[in-house]
Amino acid sequence: MYTLDLVPPGGRVRIVDLRGGRELVSRLMQMGLHPGAIVEVVENSKGPVLVRVRGVVIALGRGLARKIVVMPLR
Amino acid sequence: MSSTKARSAKGGCNVLGCPCTGILTRTLDAKGGCDILVAVAGNPNVGKSTLFNVLTGEIAHVANWPGTTVMIKRGQPVEHQGRRICFADLPGIYGISASSPEELAAREYIISDEPDLILVLVDSTAPERTMYLPVQILELNPKVIVALTKIDLTHSYGIHIHVDKLEKHLGVPIIPVSALKGIGMRELLNTIVDAAEGRLKLRKTPLRVDYGSLEPYISEVANMLLKAGALRRYPARWAAVRLLEGDPKLEEELRAEGKDDLLERVGVVKESVRRFTGREASELLITARFEFVDTIARDVIVRVERDRGFSRMLENLLQRPIIGPITSILMLFSAFLLAFAINIGFPLNLLFRMMGLEWVADLVETYSLSGILSMAFDWAGTVIGDWLTKYGVADWLVSLLVDGVIPGVGSVLTFLPLIMLSFAFLSALEDSGIGPRIAVAFNTLFSRFGLTGRAIYPYLISLGCNVPGVMASRSAIEEEERVEIIYSTQFIPCQARLVVLLAFTASYFRSPLAQTTLIIVIYMLGFAIALFTAFLVRKVLFKLSEPPELVLEIPPIHRPSGKVIWWTTWDFSKHFLRKAGTIIFALSIATWYLLSYGPLGPAETPETSWGGIIGRAIAPALILIGVTGEKAWKIGFLLLNGFIAKEGLVEAAVLVEGASSLPEALRGLGLTVPQVISLLVFSTLYVPCLATLSVIYQETRRLKHTFIAVLYALLIATAAGGVSYLISTALGL
Structure with a gap:
């Protein structure tokens, strides 16, 4: 298990855990980033991490991406 | 929560009839002269403002920013089939978990008996994600109509939605619309009238999402609530689900009802969920709800890869690391x-x-x-x-x-x-x-x-x-x-x-x-x-110490709509x-007075006016930015004018010098090059103009903060002005 900011572009992972304040976690979950959700990393270099989840691209700051624990698919 | 009820006074009262606040209007006439009241809910970016603008012929954009006050704004009534239909614009939300003021305000409005119907918008170009909100709302209130927005774009994104199948799944009318292209608007209004008047069957009961292994726990909590007669304004099952997910508002209400023991027992149930499944109840519930949405989505949505040409190219370019x-x-x-x-x-x-x-x-x-x-x-x-x-x-x-x-x-x-x-x-x-x-x-x-x-x-x-x-x-x-x-x-x-x-x-x-x-x-x-x-x-x-976290939806690139641009602008x-207009207008009269009058009545020259006197008082401080001598009071006077409105600084120069042209007036001040540089640096930074200052006050609502902002700006400007004077003198400019 590792965090979302370490996933290379094109990687598909499953979210395992969200660490962070209640409001932030609730907001992320309602946007589809809940534990169990499968996300595809679209872009991940220096700036925010771009992920595709449920057909929508969402930009997440790197600090935030570090709080999202993921595991590789299969 | 009073802000929940806040709304514009427009809802059906005429100019003379509404001398008091919205609260009174509400008790006198809850519907505000509307035959049918429809609450409009949707995610941010779902096309809600556009639909609202087209339906009501009004422009509501800024009102819905996330911010401190949450307004539920009601637009002008729309006449259709002889009925007056009013639309209440709920803030853009992703869910109704009450984790933000917007969500709470929307939820309170949805459970109040005020709206006859709730119109929930689903973005037809991102249906898998945006369908989560109607499912959540339907669990609470069955009086829902769904509009599939941006329907003119769906096919170009390679998406096809089986509308009739979706209707069966959710058990509510689904109307595909495009507010910009005017598709489906009549049908939407017809549906609203028919549903409100009972000619069209809506759901009778809230939607039941299957929460699988959590069902026994939900029943347990729901029974506890029913037996204790707690949280009676909500459906018991819904309240049970929300309590297990963790809902600050419901917990607060339970405590207010004096049912702290119930809250403790919910905690025990949550604990046993954690023990038996190894996961939080909130996670399991939200996952199950999304799985419910996914099951529907798999059945009703067909996606094919579409070549979107230029848009796609631009997207790729802008997402590149350095070139973007x-x-x-x-x-x-x-x-x-x-x-x-x-x-x-x-x-x-x-x-x-x-x-x-x-x-x-x-x-x-x-x-x-x-x-x-x-x-x-x-x-x-x-x-x-x-x-x-x-x-x-x-x-x-x-x-x-x-x-x-x-x-x-x-x-x-x-x-x-x-x-x-x-x-x-x-x-x-x-x-x-x-x-x-x-x-x-x-x-x-x-x-x-x-x-x-x-x-x-x-x-x-x-x-x-x-x-x-x-x-x-x-x-x-x-x-x-x-x-x-x-x-x-x-x-x-x-x-x-x-x-x-x-x-x-x-x-x-x-x-x-x-x-x-x-x-x-x-x-x-x-x-x-x-x-x-x-x-x-x-x-x-x-x-x-940590920077704020960016969470931002990145919509696909498409050609901007002229209508939307015009509305926002x-x-x-x-x-x-x-x-700004009212403030600048009032201030220009005040300025006129300061410049035309002095202690002895009408002033002959700017020097004897109030403005001149204030300028003279400022002058000694200007030594800090390298401005001294006879011209100092004039600069002080200029800066006073610049505080009132920034461009007033140069206009005042014409007055002071009694010159016929602007360049002549400015040269007449006889500044050295380092003085000009430091003055320009200083005047750019020293204080926001009065109009900006009044908006800073409006946004912070703290006189102290506004005052600190001014002091801070003066400090920064003096430092920057002084330093630039020293540097440019040292450079021999």
């Missing part, structure tokens, strides 16, 4: 240069001067939008003045109108074109989907200063005028970031400050290259100080006109 940010900055830069060029001729005038085409440069300046407008106001002033004098109107009144009111109104209106142009460009970038990508590109830089990339919007708007820039701080999600933006935007040089910079540099520097360099340096200084201020507010005022400009 550079491209987006270039796009922004050219948009603003274009706006500046149309409005005041800058930087075309300097370019032509550099090429030695003096007359072309003059032409560009004279026939720029603001040039034409100021000519018109000069002309109007002269004509009206002559006419009034001819008919024997008192001198002081003529002077008030010609020297106070007309230039005051003029100064507001000469700003309008640039503000509208800036907003038009910005909303085109926003609507096309390029804007969010620009915010992403700026995020890395801005996060070093405690801001997210989203702060680029208020900063860009501030280049036109700081007033709407401060207002745009509301787009920040985090409260601390909002305050950072409010305090820092004032250092972004607005158009009025550009006017001052242009006038002084043109009068004191021969070489266009020197003029341009100085202006660019001051702009960069302004931006740097703004970022530094944001950093300082975060570190010192809020004592936060007009809505923003209206706010500017109303807020």
Whole structure:
């Protein structure tokens, strides 16, 4: 298990855990980033991490991406 | 929660009938003269404003920013089949978990008996994600109609939705619409009337999502609630699910009902979920709900890969690591240069001067939008003045109108074109989907200063005028970031400050290259100080070490809609006109008084006026920025005027010097080059103008904070002015 900011572009992972304040976690979950959700990393270099989840691209700051624990698919 | 009930007084009361607040209107006439009241809910970016605007013929955009006050705004009633249908615009939300004030306000409105129907919008170009909200709402309230928005775009994205199947799954009417193209609007209104009058069957019971292994726990909590008669205004099953998910509002209500023991027992149930499954109940519930949505989505949505050509190419380009940010900055830069060029001729005038085409440069300046407008106001002033004098109107009144009111109104209106142009460009970038990508590109830089990339919007708007820039701080999600933006935007040089910079540099520097360099340096200084201020507010005022977190949806790129651009532009400009207009108008009268009167009545010269006296009082302090001697009081007087409105600084020079032209007046001040440089640096930074200051107060609602903002600006400006005086003297300029 590792965090979302370490996933290379094109990687598909499953979210395992969200660490962070209640409001932030609730907001992320309602946007589809809940534990169990499968996300595809679209872009991940220096700036925010771009992920595709449920057909929508969402930009997440790197600090935030570090709080999202993921595991590789299969 | 009183803000939940806040709403505009428009809901059906006439001018005379609504002397009091909305609360009273509510008790007298809850429906406010509407036959059918429909609450409109949807995610951000789902096309809610567009639908709302088209339905009600009103422009509601700014009202729905996330911010401190949550307004549930009701539009003008729509006549359809002889019924008056009213729409209440709920804030854009992703869910109704009550984790933010917007969500709570929307939820309270949905469970109140006020709306007859709830219209939930699902974005047909992102159905898998946006279908979560109607499912959540349907679990609470069955009186729902769903509109599938942006239906004109669905096929170009390679998406097909089986509407009839979706209707069966959710058990509610589904209407595909495109507000921009006018597709399905009649049908939507027909459905609303039919549903409200019982000709069309809606759901009778809330939607039941299968929560699988959690069902026993849900029943247990629901029974506990029923037996204790707790939380009776909600369906028991829904309240049980929400309590297991963790809901601050419901927990608070339980405590208020004196049922703390119940709350403890819910905690025990949650604990046993954790023990048996190894996971949090909240996680399991939200996952199950999304799985429910996924099951429906798999059955009703067909997606095929579509080649989207240019849009796709632009998306790829803007997402590239280094090229992306550079491209987006270039796009922004050219948009603003274009706006500046149309409005005041800058930087075309300097370019032509550099090429030695003096007359072309003059032409560009004279026939720029603001040039034409100021000519018109000069002309109007002269004509009206002559006419009034001819008919024997008192001198002081003529002077008030010609020297106070007309230039005051003029100064507001000469700003309008640039503000509208800036907003038009910005909303085109926003609507096309390029804007969010620009915010992403700026995020890395801005996060070093405690801001997210989203702060680029208020900063860009501030280049036109700081007033709407401060207002745009509301787009920040985090409260601390909002305050950072409010305090820092004032250092972004607005158009009025550009006017001052242009006038002084043109009068004191021969070489266009020197003029341009100085202006660019001051702009960069302004931006740097703004970022530094944001950093300082975060570190010192809020004592936060982490930057705010960026969470931003990146919609696909598409051609922007002219209608949407116009709505946003007009809505923003209206706010500017109303807020800044009234203040600037009032202030121009005050300024007129300060300049025309002194302790002995009407002042003969500016020196004996109140303004002159205040200028003299400021003068000794100016030694800090290198300005001393006889001219010091004049500069003090100029700065006083600049505080009232930034461009007033140069206009005051004409008054003080009694000169016939602006360059003559400015040269007449007899400043040295280091003095000009330090004065320009100082005047760009020293205080926001009065209009901006009043908006800072409005947004913070703290007199102390506003006062600190001014003191801080004075301090920064004095330091920067003093240093630039020393540097330019040392360089022998």
